[in-house]
Amino acid sequence: MAGEFCANHPDRPTALRCNKCAKPICPGCALHTPVGYRCPQCVRGQQAVFETAHWYDYVTAAATALVLSGLAGVLLSRLGWLLIFLAPTAGGALAEVVRRIVQRRRGRYLPHTVVAAMVLAALPAPSLWMLLYVGLAGAAVFARLRGSLI
Numbered sequence: 001m002a003g004e005f006c007a008n009h010p011d012r013p014t015a016l017r018c019n020k021c022a023k024p025i026c027p028g029c030a031l032h033t034p035v036g037y038r039c040p041q042c043v044r045g046q047q048a049v050f051e052t053a054h055w056y057d058y059v060t061a062a063a064t065a066l067v068l069s070g071l072a073g074v075l076l077s078r079l080g081w082l083l084i085f086l087a088p089t090a091g092g093a094l095a096e097v098v099r100r101i102v103q104r105r106r107g108r109y110l111p112h113t114v115v116a117a118m119v120l121a122a123l124p125a126p127s128l129w130m131l132l133y134v135g136l137a138g139a140a141v142f143a144r145l146r147g148s149l150i
Contacts (some may be wrong), residue, residue: 007039018042053107061098061110062117068094069137070121077129087133091140094118098145111145 006012006026014026019036030037038046072090076083098114115138122134 047108050106051108052105053102053110054105057102057105057107058110058113061102062113064098064101065094065114065117065141066121068097069118069134070124072137073118073122073130073133074125076133077125077127080129083129083133084136087136088140090133091137092144094137095141095144098141111142114141114145 004014004024006014006029007023008029009026012026012028014024016025016027016030016037017023018025018030018039020038020042023039023041025037025039029039031040031043033043072094076086076090079086095114098110102110118134118138118141122130
């Protein structure tokens with residue numbers, strides 16, 4: 001095996017192989033997964049299987065988050081310090097609504113899109129409470145939607 005070289009870097013000798021496609025890979029290319037080392041191409045191919053969202057899911061998710069987060073932000077920001085307890089709950093509820101509207105399809109940038117829409121919804125009524133709402137609810141939304149990719 002001393003004569004083998006990395007498939008991505010022909011100048012690097014290696015004895016390591018991808019455990020899926022058996023292609024020789026150097027330690028710089030090898031990605032550690034729960035089932036062993038894999039080449040970047042196999043990892044990308046496996047991740048693509050889990051990303052099922054269509055382009056219109058991003059638009060739908062953003063529109064939903066814009067409307068619901070704007071309403072929730074205005075209502076919750078009037079409650080003062082109770083917002084600290086209610087914002088994460090509102091964020092979790094928003095994440096579930098978005099997941100149902102996009103029919104539980106998953107996308108790598110779906111959490112980012114929803115949080116960006118939440119920030120946009122907060123721009124017309126900027127206040128310390130609204131900023132706190134976006135931070136707490138946005139973190140909950142991001143965690144819920146990001147967790148659904150796994």
